[in-house]
Amino acid sequence: MPRRTPLLAALAAALALSGCVSSAEGSSPPPPASGPGPAAVTEAVVAAAAAFLAGLTPEQRERVRYDSDDPALREWSYFPGRSDRNGIAIGELTDEQRAAAFAVAEETLSDSGYAQLRGVLAAEDALGVRNGEPEVDSDRYFIAFFGEPSTTGRFTVQITGHHLAVNTTFEGDRISPTPAFTGVDPVDFEADGRRLRPMLAETEAFTALVESLGEDALAAARIGAIDDVRVGTGRSDRYPEPEGTLVSDLTEEQRGRVTAFVRAWVGDTDERVAEPLVQQYEAEFDRTRIAVSGSLDPDTPGAYLRIDGPRLWIEFSNVGRFGNGDNHYHSIYRDKRADYLGR
Template sequence: MKRGRQIHKTGPLAILLAVLGGCGGGGSSTSSDSGSTTTTVAAPTIGSQPASLTVTAGASATFSVVATGSGTLSYQWFKGSTAISGATAASYTIASTAAGDAGSYDVVVTGSGVSTTSATATLTVNAASGTTTTASCDTTHITTLMSAVSAFESALGSSLTASMAYDAASNSSAQLNVYKTRWSNLPPGALAFTRPGIALSQVTTSAQVAAFNTLAQAALSSSGYADMQGVLAADDYLGYTLNANGYGAGLARVAVIGTPSSTGSWALMFGGHHLAFNLSFNGGCTYPTPHHIGVEPRTAFTANSQTGYNFYGAGSYQVLSSKAAGMLAVFNGLSSSEKSSAFLTSQTFGDILLGPVEANTGSYANVSTKLAAVAASSKRGLLVTSLSTAEQALVTAAIQQWVGDYDNDTAARLLADYQADYASTYVAWANSSGSYSSDGPDASTNGSYMRIDGPRVWIEIAVQNGVIVQSQTHYHMVYRDKTLDYFNELAN
């Protein structure tokens, strides 16, 4: 057993071993009663050791062991000296590897209270095609954003700032990771946890409101900021124009996780019903995923004046229509045979697959499990490289709708990475029946579903019946980067 690891034994044998150890018995794996023959429990034998692996970022990696021994065998995998949560089978799979997964792995096999540690296997993760490094990032954007955070904190004052900001001095890394995963598409009343930070209802003075809007504009591009304003306006429409309890822009929240820095790691979160901008920063680079957004109503509405238009302007809104149109254009541009090849036969989706499945866990394990299931599926859709140049351009335009929500440097870097991976990127769609129809996806039909699925990029749009505006459908959407969600800072 490796030094520093404690494998806790249970049952009668463990109790007897503890007594023998306490009486100078040396903790051996033998037991005896007066007048009886000493019995030795053999440690498990490992017949096949885990093998070292070299993979490309985004690919899966599986370590496995074959062991025999007395009793029922149990397993615990380790990365270095740290036990991996949930890795308690004879094999351990990382569904989508990232640079942070590289390192040494082994497994402790236990049977009848006695353990054996396997040989160490090394995982090497090579950069995926198109992957960039922090050295290519322009720190100008981060510097501007840090200034906006500072100005917002000054406008808030010390008390509200203390409620909005979570620093490493007062929180463990594990707790900070939990805060980062406290996002959801649901309104606050439907959540079992509270989103981090302060509510916009606490941002009340004209100076505070102006500083918040400046912060949001610094964090996002003009199109990203417009999406945020539209979702806030839509929630006020539900809460005040339609008098639905538990909705409203004032319930959305803003939080800073860690200490803003142009070289270190920190995060900025804007969250609420149908709203989750989760931006991570490291070494001058922006990592803007996971990003969840949705809207109800789907069609045009007139902004309500309840909040005095503090966080959005007056007038008419039709939110997320460009994102939906960009994705619909991909499938409307396919030939009949291509549309059939892209269809996910027998698969139906009541919602997006990779919504906030990791909510309030501080772990990426739930996401990795779902990604592994998709990767193992016999039907993932249609490869982008099988499309014509014009059809591929539609895929690129759809992705631009998402990366374009952020600063120009980030948008260009991410788009180039994703385009470089088109040979392994799929477009796919589904409907509520699971049976192919030549009509294709339809924004006005419940159960319509569309996605782009690459080694890194993951974009989904799901169409659902309305909750408050029940006469029409509404959208749930998500954009993820399988390698760089949360800058890959969560435990897998």
């Protein structure tokens, strides 16, 4: 795979700057973004999408574009596979086209979310090299548009592959960043002399939250064994019955840890979209539950944490070994009312 080594080298620098190296101590939650609001995010994504589409051949553009209501929108999965996903594979693009595709992702996500996306792709390359599976690499991630990118009409940017699903839907100043799946295997690997952990912020938020819970709160949050995320793939919408303890029953400090955990996932989208969502989810903490299963160490297989509210659904699961002995993370962020902007 000729692009693998340069990609890993570039990712080492990008992830180091974003606080995703394993030696980092983590970063403080981002302050609310200033400047133009969500409509400006849509404008930037539309401009990046137009540049990307303009650089494609007619046949490539045909493969990338779907109608906004095409059922294929929900046909995504985090399972590995050799068959094509929606859109066009990164590996089929020229260097210029790849750069334009990544520019779309960069405008869609926050800085940390974009760095994490690139980290997930770098981990995929490391996984393929280590396991001797040439079909497992970042070239097998795909980009598609559902609907014509427009500052007024509805469209979705979809970037999918093994361990990644970005589904961000735009309609003027209305933006939904869900459903969003992020996983990684290996969770900790070396690139260009650095140890990288693309989901460092999430695991640190996990640890900070569970360590803040007292004995009684932890006992109330405990549920049975969970071996993977429960609501993961594109068509999943059957949420389990609520379990665990109400966030409103926690102390103020513990509730702050819940907010930080939520922000670790919601914050992968642009801050101008993420912060209003975090505030809306916080307003529903009196009807939101936290559930914990397995180990309190996110790097122990079986460790699991769930946030379940009227709208918010976040799961983190260390699914453990799949033939290679590594820790292996799966996580999902969904909005029960606003996935794909509620369609």
